Amino acid sequence: MCLPHQWSFKGSSYCQNKMVQYLDWSDPFAVVLLSLATFGFLLVLIIGIVFMKYLSTPAVRAAGGIYTCIMNLSLLASYISSGFFIGEPSDFNCMIRQPLYGISFTICVSCILIKALRIVLAFELGQRICYHVKLTYQPAIVIIILTSVQIGICTVWLALKPPSVQQISFLTQYIILECHEGSTVAYSVMLAYIAFLAFVCFVLAYKERKLPDVYNEGRFITFSMLINIFVWFAFIPIYVTTTGKYLPAVEMLAILASNYGIVCCHLLPTTYILFFKSKSNKRDTYLQSLQSSSKSSFSQSNFSVLRSQPNKCQLCLFVQDVNFQSSAAFRKRSVSF
Template identity: 40%
Template sequence: MVQILAVGKFFSQSLSRLYIYFLSSFPLYEPCCLSFNLFASQLLHYLKKVDFTNEYGEETKFDANGDAVAMYDLINFQLSETGEVQYATVGTFDETKSTKLLIEENLIIWNGNQRQVPVSVCSNSCPPGTRKAIRPSFPVCCFDCILCAAGEVSNQTDAIECVTCGPEFWSNLKRNACIPKLVEFLSYGDTMGMALLAVALLGSCTTLAVGLVFAFKRHTPLVRANNSELSFLILSSLWLCFLCALAFIGQPTSWSCQLRHTAFGIAFCLCLSCILGKTMVVLMAFKATLPGSNVMKWFRPPQLRALIFLCTAVQVGICGAWLGLAPPVPRRLMTRESAQIILLCDMGSTLAFSLVLGYIGLLAAICFLLAFFARKLPDNFNEAKFITFSMLIFCAVWIAFVPAYVSSPGKYTVAVEVFAILASSYGLLLCIFAPKCYIILLRPEKNTKKHLMGKPQ
């Protein structure tokens, strides 16, 4: 501890000097007379004017109230190298000067022979962003500073507890202010959104390219033998499937939420309805070769168009009821444990979404069974084999989609759905049309009626 003494003037000497001063001021009066005839107010009047310096250079004066003006030396007790106590003047206090207190801190020696000011508390103050945690079995001045938890802040020193931010706000890195949460959705700007966009556009361009090949080669035996009308319908629906994946990318809005699931459901239903019609034609074409069979009259173009229309109309009805009763709407998912606000499309009706997927699954299962039965029919180009492979890929993708969709958080839920759409669309496009394009473009010698109708070697 620092010992600092205030050494003043000797007040008794001052009084004696004052006595002599007053005697010299009133020479006609005796001292005894002066003591009886001088009033306090008179003494105060002259006391205010006292100001003299003795032979030692010590000044004596009084203020307007008659009080002695304070003048002190600040003394620091210091230990010498021999262990003796020395007194060092480290400052002054003079009330007569404009700067009353002067301290030369570099001359002060603190306890322990230290030049730095010692800390007189157990723990330093907790800065903003932290809270005080009392140490058990320690004095109340001893505490720890604990950083506020994520989502909580403290904006004052020595805060007792942290304050939780609002639902749309999150704590910054210093935990001393609440900032707006980041909004998360599958956008065109992030890497995942750009990758899915590129894959979708590549698929739609590939589909258009296949369509152009079939259009230029529509009079060749291979295109005509595989019902060119159904082929163009399948390509058109696949093109729509690739494009409907784009509705899932970007900030969810009312129209995009309603469009993405209904367009996806109807486009895939149209595609599978066309594949179902093509599979039935392939299967019944071999049945028609039996004597007395007239089954092909039920699978002419008008009947196939009606089948495709009816199968697609069922899906359109489900989607129409979905939009009319409980349409999908954008929703902001905010949780206290997350630093992000997730923008997503609320299904509106889980039952309707399940019916859309279930109906697509039913059509895919029927197509797979019919194509599986016709896979070994004798033909150099048996399209049922390729339809079987395409349906296997389609079903595998959507069976794996369900657990991945349920377990994926945030924008990854939408990314999983887009991936399933693109993967199944690519599976249908490549399995059904890649072998045909290979023969049309690279093996034109096999694009003859004789080769197509011949028996496999």
């Protein structure tokens, strides 16, 4: 009779140790996923440097300004988290990979939610814009609160029932090393919270998908959130039915797909404008497009005010694509009406 970590051929009296399997760094599938993660990390890093250089331009400010830089940092952390799914599992790797992804991607989606909220305020409220912005548009506070909820979820998860390494030895010749999520409920809540934020972004952005071409953030948000929601809905049945050493690869693939959806829909279009449409990356060009294409809630007199008194209202600065100021700058520039 062989021990649990051993096996023998039928009719043999000799027991030999089972082979330990996990998603090794040299596995072809792991190499492909790691290459995608590395490429995405470098791409976001380069884009982040470019955005910092052109931070004062209308294109970058329309994309989110300083909060797009925060989104870039969160995407970098998300790409880093995918690396913890490869290699021999350890308790540290198991505990860090899911919370790191959950918190970093929550920050990313929170920044996108701020962009969606900005669009609703700027293009729906019309003349009531300056009154409502003081009450509702506090981007730094919103991001901190939304991220704190996810941090709380992950903290409770790690404190009560953290992920850990487990051995699966039901196979005849192999022992599978994998990370057990500890609490399936906490893991589900973490993903559900991200999905909820993504759905809110989608609803807000879908309402404003027919904006001027120069200000088409609504469409980009809609597409990126659709990609994210689709990826994770497809992930659930695959994750439940997959066993063996390639289960971490499924999780890593879902993370990379979500990240690339954000990069392609939010970062690359702005980068394209910076490099290939620099002539249209001017304030007057943006204002002319908005004036000719925006909704009737913005009258000609509104745009006259924008041109003659650009500092009169902080949300008027969005319409000129001076967006996503820090909360401190917001308080300094806001003027009571």
